[in-house]
Amino acid sequence: MIAEVLSIGDELLIGQTINTNASWIGQELSKIGARVIRVSTISDDKNEIFRALLNLHSDTNCLIITGGLGPTKDDITKHTLCEFFETELEIHQPTLEKIQAYFAARNRPMLESNNLQAALPKDCTILVNNYGTASGMWFDKNGKIIISLPGVPYEMKGIMTEEVFPRLKAKFNLKAIFHKTAHTQGIGESFLAEKIKDWEDNVRNEGFGLAYLPSPGLVKLRITSYNGQSDEFKIDAFFKGLKELIPENLWGYENETLPEVVGKLLTKKCFTIGTVESCTGGLLANTIVSNAGASHYFTGSLVTYSNDQKHRLANVSIDSILNYGAVSEEVAIEMANGAKEKLGVDVCISTTGIAGPNGGTEEKPVGLVWIALAFKNKTIARKFQFGDNRERNMQMTTLSALNWLRFELEII
Amino acid sequence: MIAEVLSIGDELLIGQTINTNASWIGQELSKIGARVIRVSTISDDKNEIFRALLNLHSDTNCLIITGGLGPTKDDITKHTLCEFFETELEIHQPTLEKIQAYFAARNRPMLESNNLQAALPKDCTILVNNYGTASGMWFDKNGKIIISLPGVPYEMKGIMTEEVFPRLKAKFNLKAIFHKTAHTQGIGESFLAEKIKDWEDNVRNEGFGLAYLPSPGLVKLRITSYNGQSDEFKIDAFFKGLKELIPENLWGYENETLPEVVGKLLTKKCFTIGTVESCTGGLLANTIVSNAGASHYFTGSLVTYSNDQKHRLANVSIDSILNYGAVSEEVAIEMANGAKEKLGVDVCISTTGIAGPNGGTEEKPVGLVWIALAFKNKTIARKFQFGDNRERNMQMTTLSALNWLRFELEII
Numbered sequence: 001m002i003a004e005v006l007s008i009g010d011e012l013l014i015g016q017t018i019n020t021n022a023s024w025i026g027q028e029l030s031k032i033g034a035r036v037i038r039v040s041t042i043s044d045d046k047n048e049i050f051r052a053l054l055n056l057h058s059d060t061n062c063l064i065i066t067g068g069l070g071p072t073k074d075d076i077t078k079h080t081l082c083e084f085f086e087t088e089l090e091i092h093q094p095t096l097e098k099i100q101a102y103f104a105a106r107n108r109p110m111l112e113s114n115n116l117q118a119a120l121p122k123d124c125t126i127l128v129n130n131y132g133t134a135s136g137m138w139f140d141k142n143g144k145i146i147i148s149l150p151g152v153p154y155e156m157k158g159i160m161t162e163e164v165f166p167r168l169k170a171k172f173n174l175k176a177i178f179h180k181t182a183h184t185q186g187i188g189e190s191f192l193a194e195k196i197k198d199w200e201d202n203v204r205n206e207g208f209g210l211a212y213l214p215s216p217g218l219v220k221l222r223i224t225s226y227n228g229q230s231d232e233f234k235i236d237a238f239f240k241g242l243k244e245l246i247p248e249n250l251w252g253y254e255n256e257t258l259p260e261v262v263g264k265l266l267t268k269k270c271f272t273i274g275t276v277e278s279c280t281g282g283l284l285a286n287t288i289v290s291n292a293g294a295s296h297y298f299t300g301s302l303v304t305y306s307n308d309q310k311h312r313l314a315n316v317s318i319d320s321i322l323n324y325g326a327v328s329e330e331v332a333i334e335m336a337n338g339a340k341e342k343l344g345v346d347v348c349i350s351t352t353g354i355a356g357p358n359g360g361t362e363e364k365p366v367g368l369v370w371i372a373l374a375f376k377n378k379t380i381a382r383k384f385q386f387g388d389n390r391e392r393n394m395q396m397t398t399l400s401a402l403n404w405l406r407f408e409l410e411i412i
Numbered sequence: 413m414i415a416e417v418l419s420i421g422d423e424l425l426i427g428q429t430i431n432t433n434a435s436w437i438g439q440e441l442s443k444i445g446a447r448v449i450r451v452s453t454i455s456d457d458k459n460e461i462f463r464a465l466l467n468l469h470s471d472t473n474c475l476i477i478t479g480g481l482g483p484t485k486d487d488i489t490k491h492t493l494c495e496f497f498e499t500e501l502e503i504h505q506p507t508l509e510k511i512q513a514y515f516a517a518r519n520r521p522m523l524e525s526n527n528l529q530a531a532l533p534k535d536c537t538i539l540v541n542n543y544g545t546a547s548g549m550w551f552d553k554n555g556k557i558i559i560s561l562p563g564v565p566y567e568m569k570g571i572m573t574e575e576v577f578p579r580l581k582a583k584f585n586l587k588a589i590f591h592k593t594a595h596t597q598g599i600g601e602s603f604l605a606e607k608i609k610d611w612e613d614n615v616r617n618e619g620f621g622l623a624y625l626p627s628p629g630l631v632k633l634r635i636t637s638y639n640g641q642s643d644e645f646k647i648d649a650f651f652k653g654l655k656e657l658i659p660e661n662l663w664g665y666e667n668e669t670l671p672e673v674v675g676k677l678l679t680k681k682c683f684t685i686g687t688v689e690s691c692t693g694g695l696l697a698n699t700i701v702s703n704a705g706a707s708h709y710f711t712g713s714l715v716t717y718s719n720d721q722k723h724r725l726a727n728v729s730i731d732s733i734l735n736y737g738a739v740s741e742e743v744a745i746e747m748a749n750g751a752k753e754k755l756g757v758d759v760c761i762s763t764t765g766i767a768g769p770n771g772g773t774e775e776k777p778v779g780l781v782w783i784a785l786a787f788k789n790k791t792i793a794r795k796f797q798f799g800d801n802r803e804r805n806m807q808m809t810t811l812s813a814l815n816w817l818r819f820e821l822e823i824i
Contacts, residue, residue, distance in 0.1 A: 013448045015439030016625065020430055022453070027427030036425045037460070041434070041451035048449075055467075213428060275694075275715075281701030282687075282694030285715045289693030292769055292802055300721030302714060303687075303697045309712030309755070343721070357704055390704055 001034035001172040004060040006052055007041040008067035008077060009151055021066045021156055028160065032169060033177040033226075034062075044068055049080045053146075061144055062168070067151030069117075069134035077148055078121065078137075085139060087123035092135070095126060099133045127163040131155045136163060145171065176228030180235045181213075182221045182242060183256065184249040185403040189214045192221075196245055203238055216392065217399045251406050258402050259291040265409040266297040271346040275301040276314050276339030278326065279353035279369060284398045302339050314338035314350075327352050327364055329372075329381045336374035336381075348374045349401050353384075355393045367393055371401045373408060380408075413446035413584040416472040418464055419453040420479035420489060421563055433478045433568055440572065444581060445589045445638075446474075456480055461492045465558075473556055474580070479563030481529075481546035489560055490533065490549075497551060499535035504547070507538060511545045539575040543567045548575060557583065588640030592647045593625075594633045594654060595668065596661040597815040601626045604633075608657055615650055628804065629811045663818050670814050671703040677821040678709040683758040687713040688726050688751030690738065691765035691781060696810045714751050726750035726762075739764050739776055741784075741793045748786035748793075760786045761813050765796075767805045779805055783813045785820060792820075 005025055011017040019041060026036040037060060042048040049068070056063060068077035082088055096118035103110045117133050120126055127136030127149070134150040136159045147164060149156045168174065184192065189212050193200070203210050208231070209224035223238060225231035243250050252261045266273055275284045285301035288294055302313045307326050310316040315338035316331055324330045332350050340348035353369030360366035367386040372379060384400055386393045417437055423429040431453060438448040449472060454460040461480070468475060480489035494500055508530035515522045529545050532538055539548030539561070546562040548571040559576060561568045580586065596604060601624050605612070615622050620643070621636035635650060637643035655662050664673045678685055687696045697713035700706055714725045719738050722728040727750035728743055736742045744762050752760035765781030772778035779798040784791060796812055798805045 012435070013438050013451065014442045015435035015437070018430060018432055018435045019451075023424070023427035023430045025427070026425050030426045037455060039425065039431075039451075039453035043449060277694075280698070281706075281710075282689075282697030282713060282715065285694030285717075286692070286698055286806070289717060289767075290803065294693075295717060298693075299718040300715050300725060301694060301717075302725075303694065303712050305697075305701060305707060305713075306711040312756070313712060313714075313754075342725075344724070355701075391702065394698070 001029075001062055001168065001174060002060045003029055003034055003036050003062040003064060004056070005036055005039040006049075006063060006065045007039065007151070008044055008049060008065065009041070010043045012041045012067075013043055021151065021153055024153070024157065025064055025066075025160070028165070031177060031179055032165060033174045034168065034172070044076055046076055046080050049077060050084060053080070053084050056144070061172075063144065063146045064164075065146070065148045066156055069148065069150040078119075081124075081137065081139070081146075081148060082121050085121065085123055085141060087121050089119040090122050091118050092120045092126055093118075095120060095135050098128075102133055127159050129155055129159050130162065131158040138164075138167065140171075175226055178225045178227075178229045178231060178235075180223055180232065180239070181254055182223075182239050182250055183252045183258075184219050184221065184246065185217060185251055185258070185399050187219065187246065187249045189219050192219055192246075192249070196242065199238075199242055199245060206234070208235070208238070217396050247410070248407050249403075251403050257291065258399065258406070259287055259294070262288070262402050262406050262409070263291045263293060263297060265406060266347070267293075269409065269412070271409075272297050272299055272344075273347045273349070274299060274339060274343035274345040276335045276348060276350045277301065277303050278305055278310070278335070278351060279355045280351045280394050280397050280401075281305060283394050284349060284351060284401055287398050287402065299345060300343055302342065304335065304339075310335060314342060325364065327354055327368060327370060329370055329383070332370035332372035332381045333374075333379050336372040336379055340374045346376060347405070349405060350374070351397050351401060353386075353393070353397060356388050356390045369393070369397050369400075371397065371404065373401075373405055375408070375412070413441075413474055413580065413586060414472045415441055415446055415448050415474040415476060416468070417448055417451045418461075418475060418477045419451065419563070420456055420461060420477065421453070422455045424453045424479075425455055433563065433565055436565070436569065437476055437478075437572070440577070443589065443591055444577060445586045446580065446584070456488055458488055458492050461489060462496060465492070465496045468556070473584075475556065475558045476576075477558070477560045478568055481560065481562045490531075493536075493549065493551070493558075493560060494533050497533065497535055497553060499533050501531040502534050503530050504532045504538055505530075507532060507547050510540075514545055539571050541567055541571050542574065543570040550576075550579065552583075587638060590637045590639075590641045590643060590647075591634050592644065592651070593635075593666055594651050594662055595664045595670075596631050596633065596658060597629060597663055597670070597811050599631065599658065599661045601631050604631055604658070604661070608654065611650075611654060611657060618646070620647070620650070629808050659822070660819050661815075663815050669703065670811065670818070671699055671706075674700070674814050674818050674821070675703045675705060675709060677818060678759070679705075681821065681824070683821075684709050684711055684756075685759045685761070686711060686751060686755035686757040688747045688760060688762045689713065689715050690717055690722065690747070690763060691767045692763045692806050692809050692813075693717055695806050696761060696763060696813055699810050699814065711757060712755055714754065716747065716751075722747060726754060737776065739766055739780060739782060741782055741795070744782035744784035744793045745786075745791050748784040749791055752786040758788060759817070761817060762786070763809050763813060765798075765805070765809060767802045768800050769802055781805070781809050781812075783809065783816065785813075785817055787820070787824070 005022045022039045125138040132155040137148040139146040211222040213220040223235045282303045304310040316334040320330045335350035336348045350372045356366035369384045372381040386396045417434050434451045537550040544567040549560040551558040623634040625632040635647050694715045716722040726747050728746040732742045747762035748760045762784045768778035781796045784793040798808045
């Protein structure tokens, strides 16, 4: 199956909205073994849509259209499709009832324009929208599937997941592709590739696909099986081997997040946690509480941005600050120990560094960060050197601290 | 000037990268009075690129191509353009010297593929890239401008700003359009439109354009003059009138950020600030320090996520927590007063609320938040009701707290 995506919307052309729909469709289709080879964005204009439909190339067998189905502009895509396929609109009774129920449930008055959303082309399969009032449409004409969906992302995603993917799999007899993803932190894509070269060769030689998916500070590794879920056991064995190769980097799988993984480990060990933050200024605490169950192990934090607060709140000695500087191994350790006691927690993470853009020296350049972890019986510190972007340095510090803690909790 | 954008890259089609380049180009061109009417994304494939060039419609007079110029794939876009325009590559001496200097400055060895980046089509204007090694190209053929740029966003943006926009303005004799933007918080787009209806009519009647640019929690208002910067004085007068209409909402102009505006006010009044956070879990402190100069007024914060820490760190009375609950006016006020003293600051913001997704009751639903501001001589509290998304609730609380503080600092 080779697909083309047509996104309709002036807001996309003037850059007011970023076309995340097309990315999502590309990503999801690649997961089921289909391929998007072209994405076009045009304005909410009948002539433009008609021309796009006329100019479809013969190298694709599926067109997915998003946008132009709202109640205020429903005349555009729908009417153009009717004209193109030489059919006409008629009220689709199940859709009308669904729309009426939708408004009744929300106690909102129904406008004539909402009723008209139930007027749909005679000559197509209606795709049920459980998230809004604009139905999707599926045309099967001259060996080509043409699908029209609303542009609101969660409505589009809902209809794609519930109505479109199952039909496409059946129609194009798509092979059962199965993916599983592992998450790594603290190692760049090329270093990672170098380090796991033999493992990668082995995965590929056994007939699996491997993709590196990098994002700032993280690299995901996705293994693809072309035999479906029956290979899950084999993939898990590959990842087990990978975990032995890079235990400091591999922190989780699939939809897991790093704060969630750390949270599970803390819960398992019945540890409470706190943080004491200088250069991250609260980002580490906020990342920990981004996990909804955090109140089971997180009680509180200290943000000690100034030297005075390091002393006042976390009992860091003034001598250490004067002798070693606020960004030093000694101060990181005293911060973690002092705050662990002050907060009354089992584990405490400290961060102190030069986030930038100013404040660096030759000896202590922008991007230098010390992180310390205080446990019941030991406190350890590590030095990191990040780049010159303030926001990125805070994020890298936060990810590095959480992943390092994850590793230590696994081996304790 | 009517433009078309052609984005080249497999990573865009499989959804690994979102096409933010096309959005940015659309946005920036609309600012200089040009219009993008079509965006197409295709793969790194010579035939695809050639076909896209052959199929250009006559309704545009400018094509902007991004992507496919890196050292590993430089044969694709560049060679295709040469073939299409029936010209050939030759070493462009100034570019070669620039690339050599680039590598020398970074102490990195130069590969043959890097040298080849200086091989550029004979028959075009070279657009200097001050941010990387792939030059841009400008072809002026048969009444159409065809521009080819690297896909790396900051290189593309750099060349567009320094080389392309000035040339496009001259070539298409674009009218001098001038914009100025005001930022608002705490009022939805439709309520805002209702409230400033007469003001808006007046702006439009005087021949100016007005655009509402909404993003989560914020709405920007952009006034456009079609007579260039000479209207700046008039626009400032409009915004002055707007500020009188919505002093609680309008917090800044142009590239200002809310933490920056709050920082300027604190600096002007010589106030230090701290926070004590429950539901925001450090996000408010982190947002304050996102402004690089924050150390002048921000010293530290307390994250008091558990009831125990509210008492332990911020001296909130256990009675108040038991009688009114942690999410209450009384506790918000005690948190702000207690932390102001503990941190030794002039101003302190407290947040306590139910971020969700769980923990809500009928009386105190998810999204309920109390914010208090403690000043030298008064402490005030306000109740907010946000939605059911945890992350969004934390962001809305942070924006609301900072904007409310901004308003209070302005009228003190």
